[in-house]
Amino acid sequence: MAINLDRLVGFHQKALNIRQDKMEVIAGNLANANTPGYKARDIDFKQAMASARDQQGQGMVRTHENHIAGSMNTSWDLQYRIPTQPDTGDGNTVEAQAERNEFLDTAMRYQAGVQFLDGKIKGMKKALSGGQGA
Template sequence: MNLFSGTISSLEHALNYSSTKQKVISQNIANVDTPNYKAKGVSFKSALQEALGDTIDTYRTDKRHFAFQKHSAASAVIENKNQVSYNENGNSVDIDQEMADLASNQIYYNALTERISGKFSTLQNVIRGGK
Protein backbone atom coordinates (compact mmCIF):
# COMPACT_ATOMS: atom_id res chain seq x y z
CA MET A 1 0.00 0.00 0.00
CA ASN A 2 1.65 3.23 -1.12
CA LEU A 3 -0.49 6.20 -0.06
CA PHE A 4 1.18 9.57 -0.63
CA SER A 5 4.51 8.30 0.69
CA GLY A 6 6.38 5.11 1.47
CA THR A 7 5.81 5.52 5.21
CA ILE A 8 2.91 3.10 5.44
CA SER A 9 4.77 0.58 3.31
CA SER A 10 7.85 0.91 5.54
CA LEU A 11 5.70 0.44 8.63
CA GLU A 12 4.13 -2.63 7.03
CA HIS A 13 7.57 -4.17 6.43
CA ALA A 14 8.59 -3.35 10.00
CA LEU A 15 5.42 -5.03 11.32
CA ASN A 16 6.20 -8.13 9.24
CA TYR A 17 9.74 -8.18 10.67
CA SER A 18 8.40 -7.86 14.22
CA SER A 19 5.90 -10.64 13.61
CA THR A 20 8.60 -12.96 12.29
CA LYS A 21 10.84 -12.12 15.24
CA GLN A 22 7.97 -12.86 17.64
CA LYS A 23 7.49 -16.31 16.08
CA VAL A 24 11.20 -17.14 16.29
CA ILE A 25 11.46 -16.00 19.92
CA SER A 26 8.37 -18.06 20.77
CA GLN A 27 9.92 -21.13 19.12
CA ASN A 28 13.12 -20.62 21.09
CA ILE A 29 11.23 -20.30 24.39
CA ALA A 30 9.09 -23.35 23.59
CA ASN A 31 12.24 -25.41 22.93
CA VAL A 32 14.20 -24.28 25.96
CA ASP A 33 14.37 -27.85 27.31
CA THR A 34 14.71 -29.66 23.97
CA PRO A 35 18.05 -31.48 23.74
CA ASN A 36 20.41 -30.25 21.00
CA TYR A 37 18.02 -27.46 19.93
CA LYS A 38 19.91 -24.52 18.47
CA ALA A 39 18.40 -21.10 19.09
CA LYS A 40 17.39 -19.08 16.06
CA GLY A 41 17.43 -15.36 15.45
CA VAL A 42 16.03 -12.97 12.88
CA SER A 43 18.41 -10.94 10.75
CA PHE A 44 16.88 -8.02 8.92
CA LYS A 45 20.05 -5.98 8.59
CA SER A 46 21.57 -7.99 5.72
CA ALA A 47 18.36 -7.90 3.70
CA LEU A 48 17.99 -4.17 4.34
CA GLN A 49 21.57 -3.44 3.29
CA GLU A 50 21.05 -5.51 0.15
CA ALA A 51 17.88 -3.60 -0.72
CA LEU A 52 19.43 -0.20 -0.05
CA GLY A 53 22.65 -1.07 -1.84
CA ASP A 54 20.97 -1.43 -5.23
CA THR A 55 20.89 1.75 -7.25
CA ILE A 56 19.01 2.50 -10.42
CA ASP A 57 21.02 3.81 -13.35
CA THR A 58 19.67 7.29 -13.95
CA TYR A 59 20.73 10.33 -15.88
CA ARG A 60 21.88 13.06 -13.49
CA THR A 61 22.46 16.55 -14.80
CA ASP A 62 24.69 17.44 -11.87
CA LYS A 63 27.04 15.29 -9.81
CA ARG A 64 25.48 16.73 -6.64
CA HIS A 65 22.10 15.15 -7.44
CA PHE A 66 21.11 12.06 -5.50
CA ALA A 67 21.18 8.64 -7.12
CA PHE A 68 17.83 6.90 -7.13
CA GLN A 69 17.56 3.66 -5.23
CA LYS A 70 15.41 0.62 -5.79
CA HIS A 71 12.95 -0.05 -3.03
CA SER A 72 12.46 -3.77 -3.10
CA ALA A 73 10.65 -5.67 -0.40
CA ALA A 74 13.39 -6.81 1.94
CA SER A 75 12.49 -9.78 4.05
CA ALA A 76 13.78 -10.97 7.37
CA VAL A 77 16.18 -13.90 7.37
CA ILE A 78 15.93 -16.58 10.07
CA GLU A 79 19.34 -17.90 11.03
CA ASN A 80 20.89 -19.94 13.81
CA LYS A 81 22.38 -17.92 16.63
CA ASN A 82 25.87 -18.49 17.93
CA GLN A 83 26.75 -22.14 18.38
CA VAL A 84 27.23 -21.92 22.15
CA SER A 85 25.59 -24.47 24.43
CA TYR A 86 24.07 -22.99 27.56
CA ASN A 87 22.82 -26.31 28.90
CA GLU A 88 24.52 -29.67 29.35
CA ASN A 89 22.12 -31.22 26.82
CA GLY A 90 23.46 -29.19 23.88
CA ASN A 91 20.64 -26.63 23.91
CA SER A 92 21.71 -23.08 23.03
CA VAL A 93 18.64 -21.17 24.25
CA ASP A 94 19.37 -18.53 26.89
CA ILE A 95 15.95 -18.05 28.46
CA ASP A 96 16.88 -14.72 30.06
CA GLN A 97 18.04 -13.31 26.72
CA GLU A 98 14.94 -14.63 24.97
CA MET A 99 12.63 -13.04 27.53
CA ALA A 100 14.48 -9.72 27.17
CA ASP A 101 14.20 -9.96 23.37
CA LEU A 102 10.51 -10.76 23.73
CA ALA A 103 9.91 -7.63 25.84
CA SER A 104 11.97 -5.48 23.48
CA ASN A 105 10.09 -6.80 20.44
CA GLN A 106 6.75 -6.15 22.15
CA ILE A 107 7.70 -2.51 22.78
CA TYR A 108 8.85 -2.19 19.16
CA TYR A 109 5.60 -3.72 17.88
CA ASN A 110 3.48 -1.43 20.07
CA ALA A 111 5.35 1.63 18.80
CA LEU A 112 4.81 0.53 15.20
CA THR A 113 1.10 -0.09 15.66
CA GLU A 114 0.66 3.31 17.32
CA ARG A 115 2.53 5.00 14.48
CA ILE A 116 0.54 3.30 11.73
CA SER A 117 -2.68 3.99 13.64
CA GLY A 118 -1.69 7.66 13.76
CA LYS A 119 -1.06 7.66 10.01
CA PHE A 120 -4.49 6.19 9.30
CA SER A 121 -6.09 8.60 11.76
CA THR A 122 -4.48 11.51 9.92
CA LEU A 123 -5.71 10.17 6.57
CA GLN A 124 -9.20 9.74 8.00
CA ASN A 125 -9.12 13.32 9.31
CA VAL A 126 -8.12 14.59 5.88
CA ILE A 127 -10.87 12.59 4.19
CA ARG A 128 -13.47 14.01 6.59
CA GLY A 129 -12.26 17.52 5.86
CA GLY A 130 -10.70 18.22 9.26
CA LYS A 131 -13.88 17.61 11.23
Protein backbone atom coordinates in the same frame (compact mmCIF):
# COMPACT_ATOMS: atom_id res chain seq x y z
CA MET B 1 -4.45 13.39 -6.84
CA ALA B 2 -4.22 9.69 -6.09
CA ILE B 3 -3.32 8.55 -2.59
CA ASN B 4 -0.57 5.96 -2.44
CA LEU B 5 -1.15 4.04 0.79
CA ASP B 6 1.98 1.98 0.25
CA ARG B 7 4.04 5.17 0.40
CA LEU B 8 2.16 6.21 3.53
CA VAL B 9 2.46 2.98 5.52
CA GLY B 10 4.54 0.51 3.45
CA PHE B 11 7.78 0.82 5.41
CA HIS B 12 6.05 0.55 8.76
CA GLN B 13 3.91 -2.38 7.64
CA LYS B 14 7.06 -4.26 6.59
CA ALA B 15 8.65 -3.50 9.95
CA LEU B 16 5.58 -4.84 11.77
CA ASN B 17 5.64 -8.03 9.68
CA ILE B 18 9.32 -8.62 10.45
CA ARG B 19 8.81 -7.97 14.15
CA GLN B 20 5.86 -10.36 14.19
CA ASP B 21 7.98 -13.06 12.53
CA LYS B 22 10.79 -12.34 15.01
CA MET B 23 8.41 -12.82 17.95
CA GLU B 24 7.27 -16.15 16.45
CA VAL B 25 10.90 -17.31 16.17
CA ILE B 26 11.60 -16.27 19.76
CA ALA B 27 8.45 -18.07 20.94
CA GLY B 28 9.72 -21.17 19.15
CA ASN B 29 13.04 -20.82 20.92
CA LEU B 30 11.30 -20.58 24.30
CA ALA B 31 9.09 -23.57 23.49
CA ASN B 32 12.24 -25.61 22.78
CA ALA B 33 14.25 -24.40 25.78
CA ASN B 34 14.42 -27.96 27.16
CA THR B 35 14.87 -29.78 23.84
CA PRO B 36 18.32 -31.38 23.72
CA GLY B 37 20.36 -30.19 20.75
CA TYR B 38 18.01 -27.34 19.83
CA LYS B 39 19.83 -24.29 18.49
CA ALA B 40 18.25 -20.89 19.22
CA ARG B 41 17.43 -18.88 16.10
CA ASP B 42 16.88 -15.21 15.40
CA ILE B 43 16.07 -12.72 12.65
CA ASP B 44 18.42 -9.77 12.14
CA PHE B 45 15.94 -6.88 11.90
CA LYS B 46 18.22 -4.50 10.00
CA GLN B 47 19.18 -7.15 7.46
CA ALA B 48 15.53 -8.20 7.05
CA MET B 49 14.39 -4.61 6.46
CA ALA B 50 17.13 -4.09 3.87
CA SER B 51 16.11 -7.32 2.15
CA ALA B 52 12.43 -6.34 2.22
CA ARG B 53 13.27 -2.98 0.62
CA ASP B 54 15.40 -4.64 -2.06
CA GLN B 55 12.69 -7.13 -2.96
CA GLN B 56 9.77 -4.72 -2.89
CA GLY B 57 7.12 -5.85 -5.32
CA GLN B 58 8.51 -9.36 -5.67
CA GLY B 59 6.45 -12.25 -4.34
CA MET B 60 6.95 -15.96 -4.11
CA VAL B 61 7.55 -17.82 -7.34
CA ARG B 62 6.14 -21.30 -7.87
CA THR B 63 8.77 -23.50 -9.47
CA HIS B 64 6.50 -26.52 -9.89
CA GLU B 65 2.75 -26.82 -10.52
CA ASN B 66 2.33 -29.02 -7.42
CA HIS B 67 3.73 -26.33 -5.12
CA ILE B 68 1.20 -24.48 -3.02
CA ALA B 69 0.65 -20.90 -4.14
CA GLY B 70 1.28 -18.34 -1.44
CA SER B 71 1.97 -14.72 -0.77
CA MET B 72 4.35 -14.99 2.19
CA ASN B 73 7.32 -12.73 1.56
CA THR B 74 9.89 -13.77 4.13
CA SER B 75 13.12 -13.26 2.27
CA TRP B 76 15.17 -12.85 5.44
CA ASP B 77 17.29 -15.66 6.67
CA LEU B 78 16.92 -17.26 10.06
CA GLN B 79 20.25 -17.15 11.82
CA TYR B 80 21.51 -19.10 14.77
CA ARG B 81 21.89 -17.09 17.93
CA ILE B 82 25.38 -17.09 19.46
CA PRO B 83 25.08 -18.23 23.09
CA THR B 84 26.63 -16.16 25.85
CA GLN B 85 26.50 -18.96 28.43
CA PRO B 86 28.58 -22.14 28.41
CA ASP B 87 26.98 -25.31 27.06
CA THR B 88 25.14 -27.26 29.75
CA GLY B 89 25.97 -30.55 28.06
CA ASP B 90 22.79 -31.17 26.10
CA GLY B 91 23.70 -28.96 23.11
CA ASN B 92 20.74 -26.62 23.60
CA THR B 93 21.66 -22.94 23.06
CA VAL B 94 18.41 -21.34 24.26
CA GLU B 95 18.96 -18.86 27.08
CA ALA B 96 15.44 -18.40 28.42
CA GLN B 97 15.98 -15.04 30.15
CA ALA B 98 17.72 -13.53 27.12
CA GLU B 99 14.91 -14.83 24.89
CA ARG B 100 12.26 -13.31 27.18
CA ASN B 101 14.07 -9.97 27.16
CA GLU B 102 14.37 -10.03 23.38
CA PHE B 103 10.68 -10.93 23.05
CA LEU B 104 9.65 -8.05 25.32
CA ASP B 105 11.86 -5.59 23.42
CA THR B 106 10.46 -6.72 20.09
CA ALA B 107 6.88 -6.62 21.41
CA MET B 108 7.34 -3.04 22.67
CA ARG B 109 8.76 -1.97 19.31
CA TYR B 110 5.86 -3.74 17.56
CA GLN B 111 3.35 -1.89 19.74
CA ALA B 112 5.08 1.43 19.07
CA GLY B 113 4.87 0.70 15.34
CA VAL B 114 1.15 -0.05 15.62
CA GLN B 115 0.57 3.22 17.48
CA PHE B 116 2.60 5.14 14.90
CA LEU B 117 0.57 3.62 12.05
CA ASP B 118 -2.64 4.40 13.93
CA GLY B 119 -1.59 8.05 14.12
CA LYS B 120 -0.77 8.12 10.39
CA ILE B 121 -4.14 6.62 9.49
CA LYS B 122 -6.00 9.02 11.78
CA GLY B 123 -4.12 11.90 10.18
CA MET B 124 -5.06 10.65 6.73
CA LYS B 125 -8.71 10.30 7.75
CA LYS B 126 -8.66 13.85 9.12
CA ALA B 127 -7.11 15.17 5.92
CA LEU B 128 -9.69 13.35 3.78
CA SER B 129 -12.57 14.67 5.84
CA GLY B 130 -11.27 18.23 5.52
CA GLY B 131 -10.23 18.55 9.14
CA GLN B 132 -13.73 17.82 10.46
CA GLY B 133 -12.47 15.23 12.94
CA ALA B 134 -11.87 11.54 12.41
